[in-house]
Amino acid sequence: MSIEIRDVTKTFGSFTALDDVSVAIRPGSLTALLGPSGGGKSTLLRIIAGLETADSGVVTIDGADATRLPPQKRGVGFVFQHYAAFPHMSVARNVAFGLEIRKRPREEVRARVDELLRLVHLEQFGDRMPSQLSGGQRQRMALARALAVEPSVLLLDEPFGALDAKVRKELRDWLRRLHDEVHVTTVFVTHDQEEALEVADEIVVISQGRVEQTGSPDALYDRPANPFVMSFLGxxxxxxxxxxxxxxxxxxxxxxxxxxxxxxxxxxxxxxxxxxxxxxxxxxxxxxxxxxxxxxxxxxxxxxxxxxxxxxxxxxxxxxxxxxxxxxxxxxxxxxxxxxxxxxxxxxxxx
Amino acid sequence: MARRGPVVLRAVVIAYLVLLVAWPVSLVFTGAFANGLAPVLDTFRDPLVLNALRLTAIAAGWAVVLNTVFGVGVALLLVRRTFPGRRLLAALVDLPLAVSPVVVGLAIALVYGARSGWLGVPLANVGLDIIYSTPGIVLATTFIALPLVIREIIPVLEEVGTEQEQAARSLGAGPWTTFRRITLPAIRWGLVYGVVLCLARAVGEFGAVKVVSGNLIGRTQTATLTVEELYMNFDREGAFAVAATLASVSIIAIAIVGLLRARTERRTS
CATH class of the missing domain: 2.40.50.100 (RNA polymerase II/Efflux pump adaptor protein, barrel-sandwich hybrid domain)
Structure with missing residues (x-):
């Protein structure tokens, strides 16, 4: 599903996090919001998810105005940097959460949870508690949980930021392959230009609340629009x-x-x-x-x-x-x- | 030689606690049974004593219910929202701990008194007596125990953070479902802890209740007021028996808290 952000501005007190930002995200693409910390990319992601509200501007998801919709009505899956696992539920219950909220039949929930746990290679861990998983496993669980409700859009906020270098590399490759399989429109935030260049089809470079450049990894690397983009990519x-x-x-x-x-x-x-x-x-x-x-x-x-x-x-x-x-x-x-x-x-x- | 310092320190602490807490409290229990079981049983057959214990149970029950519901609400408000006056509200929540219960009682009497209270006069006109009546006792007891639940939950809410709640929202849960299935399980031990403390405090309240109840025997006399009354009338066994009952409630409450704390510490370590 496509996402369109038009003229979005967001301030926190006297700090301008986003300054009249417009971005269009193609259906089925894997897009990176890349930029330095504090540049506004996470705020933009949270506005798409409905976890923050824009001061002005419009967010359209799949052609419908979502600007005023609460997060539970947007059909988005959100993955947090620090996993946001529900610690009092087993891994399987975590994944089942969104389906149970929707009161799906028990058999259907079980079948879907099994399928998702296989997809994220956690089929052996369904009965464990999140505290018994490693960081990378927890993040895969969080991904399965977000995918369970079949979101039209998958949003990931620095999804690999809390993991060590080796696991981060593995999960990057895995996310790329997962996206090739599942094809859900995916937007992830990162400050790591290597991660963006390696994983994304499309990169949006954001700094100081403004979009510096949008394009494919090759286009950005070979034809940077300005010195900032050029120096940030390498x-x-x-x-x-x-x-x-x-x-x-x-x-x-x-x-x-x-x-x-x-x-x-x-x-x-x-x-x-x-x-x-x-x-x-x-x-x-x-x-x-x-x-x-x-x-x-x-x-x-x-x-x-x-x-x-x-x-x-x-x-x-x-x-x-x-x-x-x-x-x-x-x-x-x-x-x-x-x-x-x-x-x-x-x-x-x-x- | 190296062990001597800690040993001396430990002895001092133990002596201090025994002289100040353990010995006097144990005397309450032995005092109750000084002349055998019969006087104690007589005390608990006295309808006035039973009435007082019932009134204490009612007041403590209401205080726990009100402070739990409002405590959770206020704690969520203080931690999860920013609004003008938030810090003032946070300071106000601590007030009942800082102010003498007698002052609290007087303040409530001033507002709700049937003769001249701002709210008391209109309420009396519709036939609702607050002061010298059960509602006043409930009010005073609730006021005194107000911060306990809030103060237990706030640090837990702060530590848990908002990401789990946001994740639940993005998965389709509305505000109430999110509270019930995510927030409440996260704060449950803090909540139980706060409720137990609140109960212990409410059962033992004396000063504020004495002011607002009027101490009408058999009508507005709570268990703590009965202890004083019995003691003043030289019914030592009776006073000790009721006092021992109150002490037992507190000791059981503290035991529960101790068990919970051990449990949470095991869980987090």
Whole structure:
């Protein structure tokens, strides 16, 4: 089912969480609301669910105005970061909750619960209490519980945020596969750009209560609308007054046309990656990422002169945009001349 | 040597508690049976005493019911809603613990007195007496025990948070179903704890009840007032017998609370 959010504004006291936001979500898609913490993405999700009410604007679910509907009438399934398991009920009763509320026949409830527990690989755990499950199992239970009522829309608020890295990775893959099976329109909130790029069909980047850009993962990565989106989706550096990704820069040992000369200031090897900082006169040092093999072929050492140029088809943006600096997690560090640190921290930007 | 400090400390604490609590309370029980079982049985055959015990049970019962219903409501309001004056209301809830029961009794008499009370005069005109009557005793007892249920539930509500309730709402449960199936089970031990404390406090109330009841023997005299009356009239066995009954209720209540606490601690550890 499609979701349409039109001109939604929400304030908490003097803080503006959402500022005239409009988003359209395609039926059957798996959409990520991505952005730094406190940017308004969770508030938007909660407004879709009816757990918060918008100060102004309209929420339409499947063509019907849902702006004033209470949460229990919206047909949405909601999954919380901290699971929100009902601790006094067994796993099976948790999953059955929505069906029991709807007074479905007992046999039907049991069959549906069994089916869902199989779907989330918890068929052995129906009689356990939630406190006897691991975090990942609890979140799968919460998912089964939300899916039990056959919601038209599934909403997940930082669903993997409380889990450790390995379980998070597993559940991500699993959510992707689940969505391919179940096809329910799904919206999830995350501040992890890797998670969004990996799982979602569609990403909505939200920061400071505004939508920065909407599009497919490829579109956002290859054609970022502004420096904020570019820096939030991955590490960035500056070359010749333009923002560019560090792996989109070629390092050459000989001078060629349009290349910028610089001196290698620092080389850091992490696994197969070589992170090189090149000092160029009068500008902040340029951060470049090479593979180990490329660095070996280049043969450059600290103090050597090298020439830098953009790789063909590299995405670039003009750097002089004031909109970047306040919340861009990587850019301030680059602009401050600490390209190396920015690179090291850039793989998981958190606001 | 290292063990001596704790041993001394323990002895001091035990001596303190025995001298102040255990010994005097145990004397109430031994005093009741000082001359055998017969005087005690006589006391409980006295219709005035039975009447007083009945009145105490009625007042305590109403106080528990009213404080449970309103206590849950007020606690939900204080924890789950923000509104202007919320902190003032929270402070007001603690007032009955801070103010002397005699003052509470006087305040209630001022408002509900049949001669000149603001609310008392109109109520008396429609034939409803509050002061010197059972409603006044219920009112005073309820007032005194008001914070106990609320104060037990509030921390539990705060700890549980709102996510479970929100999850229930998103799964299709209305407000009442959510309360009954999610909120109530979450706060149940805190609620039982508060009810037991409320009961113990209500059964033992003396000062406020003395002011509002008028202490009319056989009509508005509660069990605590009877104890005083019997004691003043040198009926020591009678006074001790009724006192022992009241003490038993409190001791049983405390035992229940102790068991519940042990249970919840086991559950959370």
């Amino acid at each position: 590490p960035v550096t500056q070359l010749g007054g333009r923002l560019v990704r560090p792996h989109d820069i070629e390092v050459l040992g000989i001078e060629v046309r349009d290349a910028v000369a610089g001196v290698v200031a620092d080389i850091q090897r992490v696994g197969n990656e070589a992170r090189v900082r090149v000092g160029v006169g009068g500008a902040p040092p340029v951060a470049v990422v090479l593979t180990r093999a490329e660095l070996r072929a280049l043969g450059a050492r600290v103090g050597d002169t090298v020439w830098l140029r953009l790789a063909a088809g590299a995405a670039t943006l003009p750097v002089d945009d004031a909109a970047v600096a306040p919340s861009g997690p990587t850019l301030p560090a680059v602009a401050g001349g600490e390209g190396g640190r920015a690179l090291a921290g850039a793989s998981s930007p958190r606001g």
